[in-house]
Amino acid sequence: MPTARPTIAELAGQLAAGDTSSRELTEATLARIEAADADLNAFINVCAEAALAEADAADARRARGEAGPLTGVPFAHKDIFCTRGVTTTCGSHMLENFVPPYDATVVARLKDAGLVTVGKTNMDEFAMGSSNETSYFGAVRNPWDTACTPGGSSGGSAAAVAAGLVPAATGTDTGGSIRQPAALTGVTGLKPTYGRVSRFGMIAFASSLDQAGVLALTAEDAALVLQAMAGFDPHDSTSTDAPVADYAASLNNELKGKRIGVPGEFFDAGLDPACEQAVRGALAEFEQLGASVVDVSLPHLGLSVPTYYIVAPAEASSNLSRFDGLRFGHRAAGAETLEELYKKTRQEGFGAEVKRRIMTGTYVLSAGYYDAYYLKAQQTRQLIADDFRQAFETVDLIAGPTTPTPAFRLGEKTDDPVQMYLNDIYTIGVNLAGLPGISVPCGFADNLPVGLQLIGPHFGESVVLNFAHQYQQATDWHQQVPGDAP
Amino acid sequence: MSLSRQDVEHIAHLARLKVSDDELDEYVDKLSRIIDLVAQLSSVNTDGVTPMAHPLDIGQRLRPDEVTESDQRELYQENAPDVVHGLYRVPKVIE
Numbered sequence: 001m002p003t004a005r006p007t008i009a010e011l012a013g014q015l016a017a018g019d020t021s022s023r024e025l026t027e028a029t030l031a032r033i034e035a036a037d038a039d040l041n042a043f044i045n046v047c048a049e050a051a052l053a054e055a056d057a058a059d060a061r062r063a064r065g066e067a068g069p070l071t072g073v074p075f076a077h078k079d080i081f082c083t084r085g086v087t088t089t090c091g092s093h094m095l096e097n098f099v100p101p102y103d104a105t106v107v108a109r110l111k112d113a114g115l116v117t118v119g120k121t122n123m124d125e126f127a128m129g130s131s132n133e134t135s136y137f138g139a140v141r142n143p144w145d146t147a148c149t150p151g152g153s154s155g156g157s158a159a160a161v162a163a164g165l166v167p168a169a170t171g172t173d174t175g176g177s178i179r180q181p182a183a184l185t186g187v188t189g190l191k192p193t194y195g196r197v198s199r200f201g202m203i204a205f206a207s208s209l210d211q212a213g214v215l216a217l218t219a220e221d222a223a224l225v226l227q228a229m230a231g232f233d234p235h236d237s238t239s240t241d242a243p244v245a246d247y248a249a250s251l252n253n254e255l256k257g258k259r260i261g262v263p264g265e266f267f268d269a270g271l272d273p274a275c276e277q278a279v280r281g282a283l284a285e286f287e288q289l290g291a292s293v294v295d296v297s298l299p300h301l302g303l304s305v306p307t308y309y310i311v312a313p314a315e316a317s318s319n320l321s322r323f324d325g326l327r328f329g330h331r332a333a334g335a336e337t338l339e340e341l342y343k344k345t346r347q348e349g350f351g352a353e354v355k356r357r358i359m360t361g362t363y364v365l366s367a368g369y370y371d372a373y374y375l376k377a378q379q380t381r382q383l384i385a386d387d388f389r390q391a392f393e394t395v396d397l398i399a400g401p402t403t404p405t406p407a408f409r410l411g412e413k414t415d416d417p418v419q420m421y422l423n424d425i426y427t428i429g430v431n432l433a434g435l436p437g438i439s440v441p442c443g444f445a446d447n448l449p450v451g452l453q454l455i456g457p458h459f460g461e462s463v464v465l466n467f468a469h470q471y472q473q474a475t476d477w478h479q480q481v482p483g484d485a486p
Numbered sequence: 487m488s489l490s491r492q493d494v495e496h497i498a499h500l501a502r503l504k505v506s507d508d509e510l511d512e513y514v515d516k517l518s519r520i521i522d523l524v525a526q527l528s529s530v531n532t533d534g535v536t537p538m539a540h541p542l543d544i545g546q547r548l549r550p551d552e553v554t555e556s557d558q559r560e561l562y563q564e565n566a567p568d569v570v571h572g573l574y575r576v577p578k579v580i581e
Contacts, residue, residue: 338576
């Protein structure tokens with residue numbers, strides 16, 4: 001395991017000073033992946049040749065004096081983002097050989113900024129999972145303990161950043177899929193406000209919840225990447241044209257006089273005592289920084305998991321109906337009728353968890369059940385969102401744990417889907433309400449990292465990044481490296 | 487609440503998923519557990535609560551109905567498993 005993990009800000013400084021080149025950084029990155037990824041399985045696809053070409057283009061751009069703050073920095077994309085000419089699997093057998101004819105908007109924007117894509121990271125199949133164990137390409141291992149999961153669904157991105165293979169990578173977060181793996185691997189994971197980043201070319205799971213974000217080593221790096229990703233996209237009618245803030249500009253704002261709300265509902269009986277201790281320690285640190293910590297209540301938060309497991313599977317069952325064996329993706333052999341072709345293709349192409357979610361969604365939307373399940377869930381979803389809105393009338397930020405426990409062992413929760421779902425109990429409400437959230441490392445439990453979750457109001461990315469950056473200026477939990485004793 | 491084997495077979499048909507007999511009991515067990523989880527909502531009083539239509543409480547954006555894309559059929563069909571003369575081939579549907 002590496003003992004040095006340079007940040008994007010540090011690499012950008014070295015590139016600007018001429019101390020290194022993008023080619024040199026990219027070659028070193030590819031060598032690190034080659035050496036470490038047999039243990040971690042963080043990458044589905046490493047694109048060495050394309051990466052070196054992009055690195056040379058970045059060096060040429062710098063020589064012309066046209067480099068931006070990200071130009072030439074090695075980077076990875078979760079394999080849910082379409083990359084033109086590069087296989088994009090979404091962790092599924094269904095898309096094992098799918099080569100997108102276009103770039104996702106996130107990919108195109110980060111390419112324009114000059115980031116060098118070294119590969120596509122492993123993930124739960126169609127982002128449905130909290131442990132990376134549903135990937136068709138095998139589970140990812142946690143760099144802190146390879147018997148443990150890195151979380152999911154953006155587990156490959158989280159493990160790659162934690163192990164120092166790349167300084168940052170994209171993720172997507174539908175119910176916690178950026179923040180939960182960030183917490184379990186000790187990195188910084190930012191999920192922006194719903195609609196802040198385009199979903200165009202991001203393979204759809206649950207369209208009213210999905211949002212792209214970034215896993216990085218610091219809040220400062222997350223701000224740099226978000227700056228390049230965010231903004232209106234005419235290709236995504238749910239992307240917002242609200243102005244994009246200057247995220248770096250507010251990182252150093254003082255926290256004096258700011259109010260942090262702590263919901264009692266986040267500190268329930270399911271929270272591991274060592275995780276609670278780490279999170280309470282972080283809250284005390286914020287008080288040292290001049291913020292005040294007050295109690296708030298989110299009385300409907302306990303409805304988040306059941307609400308989510310109606311809304312998300314319902315949307316998934318609709319989104320995944322496109323996989324028909326005809327236009328792209330896997331096609332079953334030997335089907336005699338069109339219906340048999342659909343059924344066999346989908347039986348063979350999807351894994352067990354994806355099929356469970358498609359069937360759950362189909363059931364709750366089926367004739368006679370819509371009002372009892374889907375309509376009811378959209379009402380409880382509104383109650384949950386209203387709780388957050390009321391809380392933000394009196395506080396600037398809401399804080400609590402990201403997950404109830406540190407990383408769990410591979411295989412520990414695969415027998416019972418409901419146990420797996422409950423792992424996202426603190427993150428799901430944020431998606432249902434469309435809010436921005438970040439997870440930052442705040443300590444250890446059983447030698448495994450613990451994540452602190454900071455939640456902001458709609459379009460409050462600057463707020464959560466400011467709090468996270470100030471915390472990281474005062475603490476060094478985010479600088480702890482796997483392999484070094486914490 | 488427990489789903490029956492017939493329920494799961496019906497759901498699988500609606501979802502156009504083939505489920506083999508030896509997989510069926512496991513789906514019955516696990517889907518029943520998931521439905522038990524989500525059925526907790528039935529006890530929540532939601533009288534008068536407007537169902538959420540959009541997480542940001544805004545309407546859907548509309549755009550002018552203008553042609554902005556060019557024909558790229560050949561490019562898109564490169565990913566199709568079975569194409570003849572620019573058409574997607576399917577099993578015979580008309581006797």
